[in-house]
Amino acid sequence: MTRAAGLRSDERDRIRYAWRLLSVVCLASLMTGINVSSLNIALPAIVDGLDAGPVAASWILLSFQLTHVTLMIFFGRLADVLGRRTMYLTGVAVFSAASLLAGAAPDVGLLIACRVAQATGAAMLIANSAALVTAAFPRRLLGQGLGFYMASFSLAQMLGPTVGGLVTTELGWRWTLLLNVPVGVVCLLWGLRVMERVPRSGEPLRLDPAGNVLVVLGLGGLLVALSQGGTTGWTDPVVIAGVVAFVVALPVFLIVELRVPFPVVDVHLFREPVVGVGVLAGFLGTMSRFAVVLLMGLYFQAVQGDTPSEAGLKVLPLAVASIVSSPGAGTVLRWVRARTMAAAASSVSLAGLVLLLVVIDVDTPYPLLITAVVVIGLGSGAFIPANSTAMLQDVPPDRLGITNAVRLMAQSSGVVVSTAVTLTLISLPLPAALRGHVLDGSIARVEPAALDGLITGFRWAFGLMAVMAALCVLTSLVGRRTTRDVPGPATAVTDVEG
Template sequence: MAGPAAVRSAERSAVPSPGRRWTALLVTERQRPECIRIRPGGWWLAVATVCFGAFMGQLDASIVTLTYDSLRAQFGAPLAAVEWVSLAYLLALVALLIPAGRLSDAHGRKLFYLYGFVVFTAASAACGLAPSLAALVVFRVVQACGAAMMQANSVALVTTSAPREKMRAALGVQAAAQALGLALGPTVGGALVSTLGWRWVFGINVPIGAVALLAGHYLLPRTRHRCPARRFDWAGLVLLAAATTSLLLAVSAASGLPVAGWVVAVLLTVAAGATWAFADRQRRIRHPLLDLRMLRIRAVSTGLFAALCGYLVLFGPLVLVPIIVMLHGHTTLTAGSVLTALPAGFALAAVGADRIMPSGMSDRARCVTGAVLCSGALAALLASSLSIPWLTPLLALLGLGLGLFTPANNALIMGAIPADSSGTGGGLVNMARGLGTALGVALAALTLYLGGPYGHRWALFTLLLISLLAAVAAWLGPGGRPPAMDSGPAPRGPVRAAAEADGDR
């Protein structure tokens, strides 16, 4: 029989130490209060909480470009250097979305979502206090880490919170929050830069993030069902990041960075070599980051190309239009107000297209119609005087075309991908969106630099060509049935994980 000393020792070991209690608290998802879990409409509170992240992500994407002129003036940097405030964020986000989603499936989606808010909010405060352009770019990379943790889990949290029969309505509300953030970004950014200064463009995220973090702690459902972490292709991720970063660095260097020409050639060589190595590795390994056989499906390959073109056309004007407006002698506030027409048109078409378009119109027809509208709007902009009376309605028309094109194109891609690979398909769409956004920023800066006094015209001409390519891709895209993907267990993504989880409602 154990003596009294042994009994007391066992009792002490059974009680967790304060340090262990704090550790457990930090890695444990909190259950929602009983009154919220049993409330019939309580799940809307969780959806509303996720909408904070959806709103902030799109607001940040469209608001930062309004700071470029102020950043150039304060830090004495060329546009090619300032654009990395956006490019660094986008590249980090694209690289981290898939790892964040897989880690969340294993360790808890609510946990990763909340920690994503912590990282995003803290990095936003650091961006607002950045003492130099280099420090601002570094803080933006950290901010992207938090954004990836949020975006990788937003759809899963919505679908695990909402009843199955309310799923489409819940996802529609989330899409509306994204569209609202995208639409308000230019106006809010212009107002902040004109009145309080560029630092408040980042500082505005801090109070919103604090409220969202508190709400998420109490209102988001726990992850009831998790999956073990699968082997992840980290080497493939490094190669993909090297390829995209080298390519954008080369474009940026050619846009006016003070570097030698041979540096651009080296960067392009690295980009080509990393792309080849990535593709070769994906063909050989058992659990690839990207199953290249999907790209043999014509609707997928052409759809992804069209998606990249669409987001390039969407974000290129976010860099270009403020410069055009200020060349005409107007303020940043006016530039933001004019630019709002583009995302507002996008939001209107994305949310209301089903109500105004013919019910029998196919996704392919919607894609082509949207791309043609985009091309017409860009051609009219190219032929116009680019004064505000011309810019505002034509940007709205461009937004309407993109809002009609983008959801239909995404539906074509996902409809062509086998059901057991939908997680990978969602990752491909997000990757094309991120790369298109980054290229939109980079190519706008490149054409502005190379075109001299007519740079804005050359930029519009480039966007018109890309819009026409998107129309051709949409026309040629759909074809054939998706082939079977039988190389092992299907990858798990946020959508599939959400279907298997039921939260704690």
Template structure:
């Protein structure tokens, strides 16, 4: 039992950092009322955390390679705990957004070091089992988040979704100090400040552009200027990485099609599997009137199947072809998204979500563990933080971009449906529905048109959610095809856990 304590330590941190990606979703309506938040603030409460996590994981991984993976992991837990306290005590939306950003910084430090710490603690089939359990926790966390968030919001307060992190973080730090070893030999070099700054700025500009597109539409010139600036900053990042002696990201890895395939898989997996649940939760609560707990429980089929598949098959999947495992998982995620969309029509309610969510969970459970092991097999052990940071960066960017992009899909489809019902200012009404403000619209409507608006809102919301799952399903299937092409082995297959690492100069 003692040999699995390092795994438990890493999984504990992974659980709380990933659960905080989605735990906020079901609490959003309560936050909007309590903090008097705008739609933009509503988006940023979610995206500030996801963006900070996505933008900083790669840099945190490179720092961890220099100063020690265990040390950075413990520091991340401490920052995460302190910022969680700030979130719980927040008096307005601005303070909450700042605290969520700091929370993302701590989460990035933890997430960047998980794979490297697992590789240090386990080898052979034990490593396969460890990645399987870790994948089960990672895959289930996003689905458990809404359940736990609903339970705490309904029976305590939305603030307790943050306060609960404090005792968990304290236990995690204690286990780190007493049970977690780090056999890493720190790499030589300096922190790549230029690379970190340019990449963070590029990610921030791109995500902010998508959020503005959600709020005001794609016709705004500001949106396209921000996207252009993001592209320029990304080019600056690439130029810096090509010339600095100790780059945050070894661009040579991008010539390895398997590594590129894993990066794309991480990005598209979180986009396809999890981003649409934000708008599902808003629909369930603000339109159908479900409680936060009931809305969260709809994600339970996904959580159960993801955990069961990943934990049960981790050791069995050791040594199997990663292209088939990851590609098969993404294909199931895509099929599950389309199955969910097929059930959402007319007066559909939460039961329509169950079959598709279960299939998505199976796909997540298959793909998640292998992503980590394959990425770590492509680099030398002392660059494990960089590899983990790269993959986890794409995972979190996929979630942040997915929320923003699918928000536009939801609002666009809802606007079209509302226009067909003769609702005036359909674009504004659609954005209000996407932001969870449907009850306020109905309260403000004249009594004579309230019933018509109520029916139109229900129909438009179902159409909007259906559209998000159509797009998510298509993205999952596209991702599966890309993985099968890019990660397909050439010549003799080598197990991801036993592959010879690509040594850095």
């Protein structure tokens, strides 16, 4: 009886620590998530304030995303060797300091450099967040823990556009970056107090510099081509060079990763169908939904002439829907197979995207638009914890960091490609001279007659996103045949140790 009581006491202590750790992770997720979603709304004001051209305007977002993707696996591996606590808290400090510098940047070039530094800190955080949560929570509570963790991003989506829009309108766009600083300081102090020191693995640090360089060349080349092709033309030498870099780097990257002893991406992970399906579904799911806030924020400002604060409030229901469905999905995962939930959630997002594609126009009533956006948010909020749980619940503890980093790299690649493609598509039907006025939100004032062409571009973008959502549904359905996951009570026997 005493021994059983001791075990129950140890379990209670572990659960208590898991929830305290989750509070640190969620606070940091709020900080980084607000950074992303607030800049999606503030982008026209930033472009106008710094007099940035269309290519530079795109790279205010893309520089962060490319750096984030490139460093994700690196920091996931480094944390497995050096310790997740040290890596995580360092990331908080770097992100906070970079936000302070970005808020004071005098020109777009320095702002982009600060965004790269921000992304470095964010990669340290995000590469380890889900791994920390997964290691801390007992298996029977893992779905709930991941659900609340993902809900913090939904909350950031809710606060980011609204707070970012209001702050941009009332105080100026610089304060959308400076707001990260006090949040980061609180997160750092709380993390120092709460997070336990975990012994290092003792494994020697082995890096893959060739793999990292190939990721930058390949993905960077693709982004340069996508972001610049619509402005300078697809036959521009820089665009052609970007395409060639991507086409050459991709197969070389795969060959290198199969041969080096410590690859940046362990290709052998994909021999496990659960991981392969999860990575592909995560990429497709992110491609299909991430750019909705960005595009709708631009739509309300560029097409309907709203201020940043008005646009932020108008996209708010999407995040509300996500924050409702994300923890709800985490609870349902105790009884429903994770891959089944992922397929259902993707189907909901697909329905919302199809509706948005059908109804969007220059003068579409707001209730119609927001109905579609809410449906997308409901599906998005439920998909992420379902797909993450399906991938991570059976991963050995010593592989959590690298597997989670691969998952996040796929999702982050979806983010960066989706951003580049959709920003190009929405302006592609317009004359080259007018494309710069889309991102600064002034096209309705400069050339009202061009709005019909801009709506065509929005339809192209949402059409592509709907195709990605349909492929995500199919991938998740196929994954039901390969995954070993079962409802929560059947997997509650074995805990995941960190």
